[in-house]
Amino acid sequence: MAASPASVESVIRPLGSCLTKLGFEVYPLKVGWYNSVLPPSLHLPYPDDTLAVVVLSTPAMFEQAFLPFLEQRGIQKLCDPVDQCVRDCVSTAVSQVRVECFSELKVDVRYDYELLPSRKPKFLAQTAAHVSGAAFYYQQSDVTDQPWAGKKMFGVCIHPSFGGWFAIRALLVFEDVTVGSELVQPAPPDCVPSREDRIKLLEAFNFRWQDWSYRDTVPPAQTYSERQKEYFSTAPALRLALLRTWGLLPEEEVQPDLSPDEQSQANGHG
Incomplete structure (x- = not known):
């Protein structure tokens, strides 16, 4: 495909046309932006x-994509329902790109829950969001004079419109499409500029993530x-039963509990 x-x-x-109406956002980036901030x-x-x-x-994805997906398509055994919905939506969008653009287009689709044989993630979701300008990835290194006495603090992305009320779902690499100077790297919006607020954010995310308070670090347009x-x-192992109580799954589709490994992969996708 010509560059x-x-x-x-x-x-x-076409990618945005398919996904935006389902409650997703898409942000283009160059592979070089991502690779430049990571080790080889x-x-x-x-x-x-x-x-x-x-x-x-x-x-909006939950109501616009996930619930209709359950009602129309159902789910497969022992797979996280949201992951299945995201995969279905992304696959449909990629197919539309091929229809409108180039039928033989090669696309490497990597989902946030997928692991390589080495057990490393197929892509670092928060890094990808940061370098694309979608959301600022606040890390321990972004706090000067740290108060944590050498303690490891995990970083978290904050979206300029939704705060922490969003999730990074996939990275699509279009192997045949070369990007020139027309795509300029945007800086991610720094929604939490002060040291004090960054400390509050990282402490809320690391120590009290269950109460979801970190998600309201900036006033969200929607939660x-x-x-x-x-x-x-x-709990992931109980979500199918919950969907059944909502009338979204017939009783025979309720499956046994997920294995511990499957639970760990399902955790945190919200």
Whole structure:
């Protein structure tokens, strides 16, 4: 596929058209932006000017994509229902890109829950969101004069519109699409600029993540609905039973509990 500004637009337009109405956001990036901030062992194996797209789910995804997916399609055994919904939505969008753009387009789709044989994630979701400009990835290194006495603090992304009420779902690498100077790297919006607020954010995320207070670090334009909060507050092994009580799954589709490994992969996708 020839490299040109039109080739990039011809990918982003149908991808966004399919996914935005379902409560997702798409942000283009160059593979080189991602690789430049990571050690070689974590690089994506593509040239720096290859087009990639990070896909986020907003609070609207639950009602606009997930619940209709359950009603229309049902789910497979022993797989996280949200993961199945995201995979279905992304696959449909990629198919539409191929219809409108190039039928033989090669797309490496990596989901947030997938692991390599080495047990490393297939991509670092928060890094991808940061370098694309979608959300600022606040890390321990972003706090000067740290108060944690050498304690390891995990970082967290904050979205300029939704705060912490969103999730990073997938990275799509369009192997045939080369990006030129038309795509300029945007800086992610620094929604938490002060040292004090960054300390509060990281402490809320690391020490009290269950109460979800870190998600309100910036006033969100939209939060999860009460039903969505109930779903993601429920242990992964119990979510199918919850969906059955909502009338979204027939009784025979309720499956046994997930294994510990499957539970660990399902955890935190909200």
